[in-house]
Amino acid sequence: xxxxxxxxxxxxxxxxxxxxxxxxxxxxxxxxxxxxxxxxxxxxxxxxxxxxxxxxxxxxxxxxxxxxxxxxxxxxxxxxxxxxxxxxxxxxxxxxxxxxxxxxxxxxxxxxxxxxxxxxxxxxxxxxxxxxxxxxxxxxxxxxxxxxxxxxxxxxxxxxxxxxxxxxxxxxxxxxxxxxxxxxxxxxxxxxxxxxxxxxxxxxxxxxxxxxxxxxxxxxxxxxxxxxxxxxxxxxxxxxxxxxxxxxxxxxxxxxxxxxxxxxxxxxxxxxxxxxxxxxxxxxxxxxxxxxxxxxxxxxxxxxxxxxxxxxxxxxxxxxxxxxxxxxxxxxxxxxxxxxxxxxxxxxxxxxxxxxxxxxxxxxxxxxxxxxxxxxxxxxxxxxxxxxxxxxxxxxxxxxxxxxxxxxxxxxxxxxxxxxxxxxxxxxxxxxxxxxxxx
Numbered sequence: 001x002x003x004x005x006x007x008x009x010x011x012x013x014x015x016x017x018x019x020x021x022x023x024x025x026x027x028x029x030x031x032x033x034x035x036x037x038x039x040x041x042x043x044x045x046x047x048x049x050x051x052x053x054x055x056x057x058x059x060x061x062x063x064x065x066x067x068x069x070x071x072x073x074x075x076x077x078x079x080x081x082x083x084x085x086x087x088x089x090x091x092x093x094x095x096x097x098x099x100x101x102x103x104x105x106x107x108x109x110x111x112x113x114x115x116x117x118x119x120x121x122x123x124x125x126x127x128x129x130x131x132x133x134x135x136x137x138x139x140x141x142x143x144x145x146x147x148x149x150x151x152x153x154x155x156x157x158x159x160x161x162x163x164x165x166x167x168x169x170x171x172x173x174x175x176x177x178x179x180x181x182x183x184x185x186x187x188x189x190x191x192x193x194x195x196x197x198x199x200x201x202x203x204x205x206x207x208x209x210x211x212x213x214x215x216x217x218x219x220x221x222x223x224x225x226x227x228x229x230x231x232x233x234x235x236x237x238x239x240x241x242x243x244x245x246x247x248x249x250x251x252x253x254x255x256x257x258x259x260x261x262x263x264x265x266x267x268x269x270x271x272x273x274x275x276x277x278x279x280x281x282x283x284x285x286x287x288x289x290x291x292x293x294x295x296x297x298x299x300x301x302x303x304x305x306x307x308x309x310x311x312x313x314x315x316x317x318x319x320x321x322x323x324x325x326x327x328x329x330x331x332x333x334x335x336x337x338x339x340x341x342x343x344x345x346x347x348x349x350x351x352x353x354x355x356x357x358x359x360x361x362x363x364x365x366x367x368x369x370x371x372x373x374x375x376x377x378x379x380x381x382x383x384x385x386x387x388x389x390x391x392x393x394x395x396x397x398x399x400x401x402x403x404x405x406x407x408x409x410x411x412x413x414x415x416x417x418x419x420x421x422x423x424x425x426x427x428x429x430x431x432x433x434x435x436x437x438x439x
Contacts, residue, residue: 029060029104033111049181050174053112054133057105058166061137090142090211094204097138105134121183128193129180133173136200140166143207143231167410168242172196199242206234230425236418240267243411261319262408263415268312269337271419273379275305275427276344280372283365295361296434297427298368299351302344304427308419309341336378343371 036052109130120126176192244263279301286294316334317327328334347367354360 029056029108030111032056032059033108033115036115047174047178049112050177053108053177054170054174057101057108057134058137058170060104060108061101061134061141087208087212090207094139094142094207097142098135101134101138102131105130120181122180122186125186125189125193126177126180129173129176129196132193132196132200133169133177136169136173136196136203137166139200139203139207140169143203143211168239168246169196169199171243171246172199195242195246202238206238229421233418233421233425236414237422240264240411240415240418244415247407247411249408258319258322259408261315263411265312265315265319267412267415267419268308268315270416271423272305272308272312273375274420275301275308275423276372276375278427279305279368283368283372286361286365290358290361292357292361295365296431298365300427300430300434302347302368304423304430306341306344306348307426308423309337309344313337313341331383333379333383336383340371340375340378343374347371 033056036056106127109127172192172195176189176196179189179192240263244260249257249259279298282294282298282301285291286298316337320329320334321327347364350367351360351364354363
């Protein structure tokens with residue numbers, strides 16, 4: 001606790017001695033809101049109002065929070081290493097930035113109320129949403145500004161990392177603020193408050209858990225890349241889960257809310273296919289090089305790919321029960337996916353039946369190459385040659401503007417990247433464990 005208070009006190013003293021950062025953020029806030037007033041000249045609808053408000057506040061946050069880590073000198077960081085541990089350091093930074101963001105956000109509301117005749121039907125819900133949203137933004141930017149500073153103070157990288165990750169918080173917060181202006185009953189908004197509070201707690205916990213990996217590290221390019229993709233995978237998966245359950249989706253006949261399964265079912269298959277491609281490549285490489293490391297990677301990518309394959313199969317069966325009326329129907333793509341997974345299951349059985357390592361590596365590599373080709377045939381080629389209920393097969397159109405609008409694409413494509421990165425991380429852990437057991 002003493003270390004936490006020491007860092008928190010240092011932050012207050014540092015910004016009061018050099019007020020240009022907070023002063024610049026405040027000036028940016030005032031100037032931008034005044035430009036909005038001159039341009040709009042009247043209060044817009046609540047949805048537009050909240051969108052403009054959080055755009056202004058968000059970029060003010062970049063000015064106020066993002067420069068906290070990037071402005072730290074090497075000498076000051078060495079001093080902070082001796083003063084506190086990683087947990088106290090990131091906690092104090094997050095709390096301080098949270099206070100700054102709450103103050104800036106409330107000031108922005110006051111300025112808005114001066115410029116516009118804004119009537120809020122539920123002030124308690126409105127200001128609670130503002131405070132929780134500001135805290136969430138501050139917590140996430142506190143961690144991401146660390147990554148940017150370790151990557152050579154690259155603020156462009158921070159913006160690229162931050163904007164998609166902040167989207168779930170902004171979506172929930174803007175919904176709460178709009179509903180509080182309209183006066184919608186608090187009981188209906190309770191779920192959104194719970195989600196927003198949960199996002200803040202999860203973000204803070206992740207910051208405390210992940211920051212020690214960035215503490216006292218002199219980054220080499222490869223180490224920086226490894227840590228960056230792990231953090232990015234966690235953030236993208238969290239974004240997929242939260243935004244996938246909250247984002248507005250097209251109201252289509254039969255599909256209705258089950259269309260959200262697209263973010264989990266289809267993306268799991270993407271991750272599975274990507275991992276099987278890597279396994280296929282390492283099997284070819286093993287046949288050429290004979291290195292046990294290549295055989296280990298080929299085996300591990302198959303095992304991890306099977307995890308995502310089973311996840312895709314289960315989520316697909318749940319979706320089929322709601323839309324087609326049964327967990328399993330005689331659909332060629334369903335059957336092809338099951339056959340492909342059985343082929344890879346047989347790959348594991350084959351490996352366990354062979355005792356000699358060289359023989360096991362060569363035989364299983366050959367079978368893996370064969371299984372991959374069969375998987376492509378069963379999943380991507382044969383279903384297109386016959387009738388199928390799946391989109392893009394048997395004359396059915398693939399996902400298009402009919403059932404995949406621009407809002408869903410904002411979640412769908414990051415979800416693909418997130419699940420793939422998570423699969424890579426899982427595979428790396430398994431490879432390291434197997435290497436340690438061997439030695």
